[in-house]
Amino acid sequence: MLNLILKDLLVQKKSLLFALGYCFFLVFAFQSMEGTAPVAATIAVVYLLIQYSFAYDDKNKSEIMLNSLPISRKDIVLAKYLSVLLYIGLATVAYMFATLVIKMINIPLKVQFLSLQTISISFFIVSLMASFYLPVVLKYGYLKSKMFNIVMFLLFFFIPMGIISLNQKPGFSLSVNMSLKDAISWSNWQITLLVIGFSLLMMCVSCFISINIYNNREF
Amino acid sequence: MRIIISNSSNEPIYMQIVNQLKELILKDELKAGYALPSIRNLARELQVSVITTKRAYEELEREGFIETVQGKGSFVAAHNKEMLREKKLSIAEEKLGEAVLFAKSLGLSLDELIELLQLLYEEEE
Amino acid sequence: MENILEVINLRKNFNKFALKDISFTLPKGYIMGFIGPNGAGKSTTIKLIMNLLKKDGGQIKVFGKDHIQHEKEIKQHIGFVYDESHFYDELTLDETKKFIAPFYKSWDDHVFHKYIKIFQLPLDKKIKELSKGMKMKFSLALALSHDAKLLIMDEPTSGLDPIVRSELLDILYEIIQDEEKSVFFSTHITSDLEKVADYITFIHEGEIVLSMAKDDILDNYCIVKGGIDLLDTYNQKAFVGIRKTQYNFQGLIDCREKVQNLFKGNVIIEKPSLEDIMLYIVRGKQYA
Numbered sequence: 001m002l003n004l005i006l007k008d009l010l011v012q013k014k015s016l017l018f019a020l021g022y023c024f025f026l027v028f029a030f031q032s033m034e035g036t037a038p039v040a041a042t043i044a045v046v047y048l049l050i051q052y053s054f055a056y057d058d059k060n061k062s063e064i065m066l067n068s069l070p071i072s073r074k075d076i077v078l079a080k081y082l083s084v085l086l087y088i089g090l091a092t093v094a095y096m097f098a099t100l101v102i103k104m105i106n107i108p109l110k111v112q113f114l115s116l117q118t119i120s121i122s123f124f125i126v127s128l129m130a131s132f133y134l135p136v137v138l139k140y141g142y143l144k145s146k147m148f149n150i151v152m153f154l155l156f157f158f159i160p161m162g163i164i165s166l167n168q169k170p171g172f173s174l175s176v177n178m179s180l181k182d183a184i185s186w187s188n189w190q191i192t193l194l195v196i197g198f199s200l201l202m203m204c205v206s207c208f209i210s211i212n213i214y215n216n217r218e219f
Numbered sequence: 220m221r222i223i224i225s226n227s228s229n230e231p232i233y234m235q236i237v238n239q240l241k242e243l244i245l246k247d248e249l250k251a252g253y254a255l256p257s258i259r260n261l262a263r264e265l266q267v268s269v270i271t272t273k274r275a276y277e278e279l280e281r282e283g284f285i286e287t288v289q290g291k292g293s294f295v296a297a298h299n300k301e302m303l304r305e306k307k308l309s310i311a312e313e314k315l316g317e318a319v320l321f322a323k324s325l326g327l328s329l330d331e332l333i334e335l336l337q338l339l340y341e342e343e344e
Numbered sequence: 345m346e347n348i349l350e351v352i353n354l355r356k357n358f359n360k361f362a363l364k365d366i367s368f369t370l371p372k373g374y375i376m377g378f379i380g381p382n383g384a385g386k387s388t389t390i391k392l393i394m395n396l397l398k399k400d401g402g403q404i405k406v407f408g409k410d411h412i413q414h415e416k417e418i419k420q421h422i423g424f425v426y427d428e429s430h431f432y433d434e435l436t437l438d439e440t441k442k443f444i445a446p447f448y449k450s451w452d453d454h455v456f457h458k459y460i461k462i463f464q465l466p467l468d469k470k471i472k473e474l475s476k477g478m479k480m481k482f483s484l485a486l487a488l489s490h491d492a493k494l495l496i497m498d499e500p501t502s503g504l505d506p507i508v509r510s511e512l513l514d515i516l517y518e519i520i521q522d523e524e525k526s527v528f529f530s531t532h533i534t535s536d537l538e539k540v541a542d543y544i545t546f547i548h549e550g551e552i553v554l555s556m557a558k559d560d561i562l563d564n565y566c567i568v569k570g571g572i573d574l575l576d577t578y579n580q581k582a583f584v585g586i587r588k589t590q591y592n593f594q595g596l597i598d599c600r601e602k603v604q605n606l607f608k609g610n611v612i613i614e615k616p617s618l619e620d621i622m623l624y625i626v627r628g629k630q631y632a
Binding site for chain 2: 373374375513517518520521523539540541542543557558559562563613615
Binding site: 003006007010011012056059060061062064065067068069070071072216218219 | 391394395396397398415416417419420422424426428429430431432433434435439443444446447448
């Protein structure tokens, strides 16, 4: 299974570099929208890597080959879900790297650093996106789910961005944040863990559905 | 060991192999105990299917020309000298028969034929 | 005789095409050619065997075991070569090998490198840089490096030149020197199989027309040629397929013995090729 995950990285090693470059770009582009850059970067990079991994499978019709090897279909699906987690990690590292570099060479930019809050927000959004997208792409393949894919990207990229930036507006942000914190009087850590836990649960349910779908897939 | 397969011949390929191997054995070119190639090896060499060579060997075995030892392969059978001679004699008979038939069609008499045969026989010596 | 592959009443329905309860068996140690025109159901059958398609009925047994219940175990011992490579264009041969090899328990790197050498394949090149023939050879090298007991090939020679095709035949002879190995080989180019195949299974419009030893087929069928005046309504029925012109006819008859009774030696009898048999059966059915 590890092999399947590594293979997905290997076929898109060019996109990995691209992803890093993209992080630099986003740090720059989103600097005026408070709190959005780290989230946008994570979502965009993960989205990109998921897309590419399926696009390469589709372009080479490699699923015919994969499913002719002694690999169970369950493992192929699991590998895709685990890859998503790995991509989140990679995106986070790439963003951290980008911000550090910018900071170190003293480029006069308003750099937004990662915070517990942004990490949990992006984790949640990416998980939600993957949980919807993977069952669809595993059922219909990359090309046929292209339309769904575009709609999904718009939904999961721009709406959260809008909310976050709205959230950052003084009055609104404070009221929402404060009321949440007051209501459950938990620490940031606890909220982060809750969000991540919930996201993982969502992925598990989605994964379970995907395995069933993929088991009946024909090539 | 020389075997030539013709694809245009009307004779089935396995029979071509059988007949040519028989001839080699009768002419003593393949001596008793000679290890024949495996059916798979022969199939590759002759570019025919394994079933074809397998059939040929089975036929030769049935007629007592070769013996197959499980796990060791096939060998030219150690035949009875008498039987071999008989088989060779029958070939000589058959060929002479053809010659007689041909001679008759030309209108040669028995005496003329004998004379011709004598000449040829002595020439060979 | 032990059977490596058994297909029993296999059925698959599509919108415009169906595989209609097909059956055949491949004994251990032999090569079976799977022939038929394009669209006859060859690839469908192979995809069903590999569980890439889901069957609607029937049974498939590989090495005597159900192909779905024991799928992973069976695939450990199947080598596959398809008409396209389906490997990742972006990876090099070496990277592809490193990805594939760990899935097989009995992967043997020595064997792999032996074939890489024989086939003269450049390990550091990307798959997309290979010619079609080289891709096929690379697939074959991978298929032969994990001690496969059954080699499944779907149109491996389509689009290849005669030289590469003849090289493939030599390799097939090499493979079956080992009595444990069997080959299932689909193609619409029947001349590839004329020599090497032990059994022929002929599929047409989703049905098996015949499945038997190649020698039996070639010995039984014959091409009959003669003047058109020799034909009458009775003897015409004996033909599997026939082509008539103003002056003469030629056709395929499925039993040599019949010819003598029907035509009393006034005709020319020739050995058919597999292609002749395929053509006359396909066309014969069209005009029937």
